[in-house]
Amino acid sequence: MKYKLLCTFMFVCSLLAAQSSKSKKGSDEPDNKNIEKYLNDGRVGHVNNLIRLRCTPTFISYMGLSYERRLAEKFGVEAGYYVKTSKSPIWEEYREVYFAFPSGESKLQSTHNGSGFMIFPKYYKHGKYANNGRYVGIQYCNRSYKTDLVTSMYTSTGYFDGTQTDIKSNYQSWFLVTGNTRQVGPRFTFGFEIGIGMNQDKFKAINVYDYDYTTQKISTTQKDAKSSQITAMFDLSFGVLF
Amino acid sequence: MKFKLLLCFLAIQSLVVAQKNSAIKELSGAEYIVEKKDKPSYFQNAIKIGDHFFVIAKKTDLAYYNFFGYASLPHSDFKIFKLDAKMNVKLVASVPAEFADKDVQALKIEKFNNQLCALFYFNNKKQKKQYLFAQMYDVKNCNPIGKPYKIAETMITQKERKVGCIFKINFSDDASKMLVTADRSNITRSRREKQAAAAQKNHTFSYWLINNEFKLINTGKNVSFGKGNTEVLDQVFDNDGNMCILGFEEANIKTKSKFRAEDLDELESNTNSQLIMKIIRPTGESETITFAEGEYFYSAMMKYNVNTGNVAVVGLLGSGGYGAKGIFTQQVNIKTAEVLNEQKTLFGTNLVSEINAVKDEGRKTSSSKTKTKQKESKRSSKRANPDYLYNFVRLGECFYNDSNELIVIGQKYYTYVEVYTTTDSKGRTTTRYVYHYVYGDIISFKLDPEGNIENFAVVFHNLDTTVPVYKDYTALYSGEKLYIMTRSSGGQVAFNNSASKLQTYKEYGFSSKRRYYADFMNVSDNEMMHISSKRKHLVFSLISVKLDQ
Numbered sequence: 003m004k005y006k007l008l009c010t011f012m013f014v015c016s017l018l019a020a021q022s023s024k025s026k027k028g029s030d031e032p033d034n035k036n037i038e039k040y041l042n043d044g045r046v047g048h049v050n051n052l053i054r055l056r057c058t059p060t061f062i063s064y065m066g067l068s069y070e071r072r073l074a075e076k077f078g079v080e081a082g083y084y085v086k087t088s089k090s091p092i093w094e095e096y097r098e099v100y101f102a103f104p105s106g107e108s109k110l111q112s113t114h115n116g117s118g119f120m121i122f123p124k125y126y127k128h129g130k131y132a133n134n135g136r137y138v139g140i141q142y143c144n145r146s147y148k149t150d151l152v153t154s155m156y157t158s159t160g161y162f163d164g165t166q167t168d169i170k171s172n173y174q175s176w177f178l179v180t181g182n183t184r185q186v187g188p189r190f191t192f193g194f195e196i197g198i199g200m201n202q203d204k205f206k207a208i209n210v211y212d213y214d215y216t217t218q219k220i221s222t223t224q225k226d227a228k229s230s231q232i233t234a235m236f237d238l239s240f241g242v243l244f
Numbered sequence: 245m246k247f248k249l250l251l252c253f254l255a256i257q258s259l260v261v262a263q264k265n266s267a268i269k270e271l272s273g274a275e276y277i278v279e280k281k282d283k284p285s286y287f288q289n290a291i292k293i294g295d296h297f298f299v300i301a302k303k304t305d306l307a308y309y310n311f312f313g314y315a316s317l318p319h320s321d322f323k324i325f326k327l328d329a330k331m332n333v334k335l336v337a338s339v340p341a342e343f344a345d346k347d348v349q350a351l352k353i354e355k356f357n358n359q360l361c362a363l364f365y366f367n368n369k370k371q372k373k374q375y376l377f378a379q380m381y382d383v384k385n386c387n388p389i390g391k392p393y394k395i396a397e398t399m400i401t402q403k404e405r406k407v408g409c410i411f412k413i414n415f416s417d418d419a420s421k422m423l424v425t426a427d428r429s430n431i432t433r434s435r436r437e438k439q440a441a442a443a444q445k446n447h448t449f450s451y452w453l454i455n456n457e458f459k460l461i462n463t464g465k466n467v468s469f470g471k472g473n474t475e476v477l478d479q480v481f482d483n484d485g486n487m488c489i490l491g492f493e494e495a496n497i498k499t500k501s502k503f504r505a506e507d508l509d510e511l512e513s514n515t516n517s518q519l520i521m522k523i524i525r526p527t528g529e530s531e532t533i534t535f536a537e538g539e540y541f542y543s544a545m546m547k548y549n550v551n552t553g554n555v556a557v558v559g560l561l562g563s564g565g566y567g568a569k570g571i572f573t574q575q576v577n578i579k580t581a582e583v584l585n586e587q588k589t590l591f592g593t594n595l596v597s598e599i600n601a602v603k604d605e606g607r608k609t610s611s612s613k614t615k616t617k618q619k620e621s622k623r624s625s626k627r628a629n630p631d632y633l634y635n636f637v638r639l640g641e642c643f644y645n646d647s648n649e650l651i652v653i654g655q656k657y658y659t660y661v662e663v664y665t666t667t668d669s670k671g672r673t674t675t676r677y678v679y680h681y682v683y684g685d686i687i688s689f690k691l692d693p694e695g696n697i698e699n700f701a702v703v704f705h706n707l708d709t710t711v712p713v714y715k716d717y718t719a720l721y722s723g724e725k726l727y728i729m730t731r732s733s734g735g736q737v738a739f740n741n742s743a744s745k746l747q748t749y750k751e752y753g754f755s756s757k758r759r760y761y762a763d764f765m766n767v768s769d770n771e772m773m774h775i776s777s778k779r780k781h782l783v784f785s786l787i788s789v790k791l792d793q
Contacts, residue, residue: 030465032378032458034391037342040377044370047345130344185345 045133046189046243052132054193054241056082063088064118064145070241072132078124086116086147099151099203099229106155106162106211108229113171116147122179133185133243138178141197141235145173149205155220157213162220166209175201177235191241196234203229289352291360293383296334297327298360300353322350324362326386337386339364340379348377351409355419357456359383363413364392369405373397376411376424378458396452398426412476417550418483421461424452425489427476447474447493453485453526461485462526469532470520480548480555485526486578488555490546493520493534519544519559519574523581531581536572536588543639544572547650553579558642558652561588566632571652573695587695593630595697599687600633602702602743635684643721649698650691651726653719655705656684683707683716688726690739699739703728703746 033040041047052070059066059082068082089112099108122141129135149171153164181195205227212221290299301323326335339348343364351363360381367374379392398410414423427449447470453462462485469476470493481487494517518537524530536559544559557574570590576583591599635656643651664676686703707716707730717730726737733746 029397030452030463031460032393032395032454034393034458037377037391037394040368040371040375040394040397041342041346041348041366042370043346043368045345049345130341133345 044188045185047133048131049189049243050132051244052183052191052241053244054080054082054191054239057238057240058235059084059118059120062086064116066118068120068122070122070132072126072130075130076126078126078132078135078137080120080122080124082120082122084118084120084145086114086118086145089114099205099227101210101227101229106153106164108151108153110149111152111165112150113147114150116145118143118145118147118173120144129183132183133191134183136180136182138180141175141177141179141195141199143173143175143177143201147171147173151205151208153209153211155211155213157220158215158218162211162213164209164211164220164222169208170206172204173201174204175199175233175235179235181237183239183241185243189243191239191243193239193241195237195239197236198232198234200230200232202231205229291353291355293355293360295329296383297329297331298353298383299325299327300350300362301325324353324360324381324386335386337381337388340388340392342392343377349409351376351411351413354413354415354422356380356415356422357419359389360386361422365409365411367400367405367407369402372400372402372405374400374404374407374410376409376413378422393458395422395454395458396424396426396450398428398450412479414479414481416481416483417548420456420483421481421485422454423479423481423487424454425476425479426450447471447491449476449489451487451489451524453481453487462487462524462528464524464528467522467524467530469522474520477544478546480546480578482548482550482553482578484579487522487524488546488548488576488578489522489524490544490557491520491522492541492544493518494540517541519557519572521557521576523576523578533576533581533583535574535583535586539572539588541572542568542637543654545639545642547642547644548578549644549648551644552648553577554584554648556642556644556650558639558650560637560639560654561590562632562637566629567634567636567656568654569629569632571689571691571695571697573650573652573691585693585695589691589695589697591631591633591697595700596630596633598741599700599702602741633687636687638683640686640717641719643719643726645721645724648693650695651688651721652691653686653688653726653728655686655716658682658684678710681709681712683709683713686717686728686730688719688728688737688739699741701726701737701739701741702743703730703737704743705730707731 050072052072054068054070056068063086064084065087066082066084068080070078070080072078099110101108120141120143122139124137124139126135126137148167149169150165150167151169153166155162155164177197177199179195179197179199181193183191183193186192207224208227209222210225210227212223213219214221290297292298322339324337325333326337328334339350339362343366346366348364348366351365353360353362355361356378357380360383362379362381364377364379365374366377374397375394376396377392378395380389381387382389396411400407400410410426410428412425412427415421416423447468448466449469450465450467451463452460455461469489470491473494474491475494476489476491478490479487516538517540518534519539519541521533521535522530523533535557539559539561541559542562544557547556547558548554549556554575555578557572557576559572560568561570561572562568568591570588573585573587573589574583575585633656635658636654638655638657640653640655642653645651659682660680662678662680664678665673666676667673684706686705688701688703690698690700692698705717707713717728719729720727726739728734728737728744728746730746733748735744735746737744737746
């Protein structure tokens, strides 16, 4: 009985070993059924969706993400929504704006309570999916917020600083952008972009100061104002593919 | 008793199978640490099927590469172009959809089973394997036929994750079979790695023989091939599937940390090196032949004669330190493994001086070139050896003629380094090294059936480049005439122990410096062709040499 059991055990072992050997040998056969297995290097592939965290809006305190969808082999769209939660730590508040009428030098002192969106259609030169690609596109940004504005004006008695708070403002920009996205690791991406374009600041009902040298009085009128500039942009982004 | 016997039998069987399994497992070992050397390439290769040309190329630009580096190159952006005889692009095919977003690199395209076969390799960093894929394309419409096949795989280490292709692929003359070999000595290795390889008792390689239906005819893994630092030089196989692998067994490896030029003398005189040939039958049986014992080969290759079934082995004798001192020829019947002829022909002082005496009357000498020549002559006088053809180290092509005579073509080749030292305003010194690769004169020899040198021909040529060139010229032997085609000129070469002047292409000149990644191909028995690409985009230009009928 013992022999029979041992014999059966050995027979099963030999069968298993033979099967294992067969499968090993079979792995040398040309195979076109398990291509995904051979290409599986731990990185997601063939993915059309990407969520990005962009550095430039983040630096100026716009919290939000953008979503990119590859619509076709050469075409994709990115859309983002941002909410401004706090004052910007860097340049946005301190940039100058130029109006079409004489009103001294105006500087943004603070922007707050804002939100914005971005639409970015892209034409891809390389890459078929959202994982990788070089592209060109036109990036449109629209941000609405409230502004504190300081206008400095030279008078015969010295500088006059007129501060206005909570001005309803709108910022729009159009950039011709080229960039590159690369997959890093299993499902992360890193991208960079450079672009050139223009932006426009619109302010609702700001005080326009006019100094009369003869009467030495400052008159104030309220107007809607615009300021346009040609500018360049650079942005970095980190994304997650899904 | 019966039970005991059965038990013994089963135990032995399981042991044998387990032994086989463990042998297969051991294949993943023997990993070398290699240095990654890779270059972006625009243009892989071109073939002709019927009246059309097929070119596989990568569309990218060098400026982008220079700025962002290798990591930023787009993935798998290869295209297959179908061109007509006037180089008009008729169709463009992309790589298989399965390869999108993966670092799959194209290797080449070939005619296989009357269709187009594109070969790709992929370094799977997670699985630590390099896979070789084949995708068939319809010749008429360039549409992919089915899914790509994984046809071979080999191990890579973590440091080899960006290594180039380890596989060598050959196709039979009737385009019905393909032979794939994986030899890790194809990977560039440091001296320490070579020493580690030499310390191993056996050198091994793997092979796969596949038919036109993508069925495995024959395979071998961890096949023993030579001792120590053996390098697989060439491989051929006939239509029946008899394979012939040629290797150079360099058994004597220096243990010195610094290798000096003087060591070359010692290397050539006290060497146990030899050529080794393994003939593998479709049944799996194999025979190993060794020859040219004690000889050092810088370059060797094989040529298969379809008519006779013989394989000619041609090697340049010499270490490359001085150049070559002679030609070794050997003929082996691939079916019977019979060694037919073995001949070692030394150039000798007279022939070397005769070849060196051939002057290039048309060569212009500028001041900078004169300086370089002076440097060269200093070096050559330092290590002058009248029996060697100086710098003659690259064996290019060999041909059989109808009388079973061999025509052997080689090229002079050397490298030098230019050192630029700059000092900035703060006194910091920066040193920059620029490596130059000089592809020199092409020398052809006509050998008689016994392997003796009958006569020679010289084509003066000089290409000084900072980018190593895979192929600097091509040759075609047709109707007892030899034709050579370089990047700038082409024409017939006469075996009259003198210099042959090639005709400069009419089209050549205005944009020649901006052409990169050019390749040559033999279009037919009487036509050769040169395809080149430009910096930012591919330009298919046809420069053909019209041969005499």
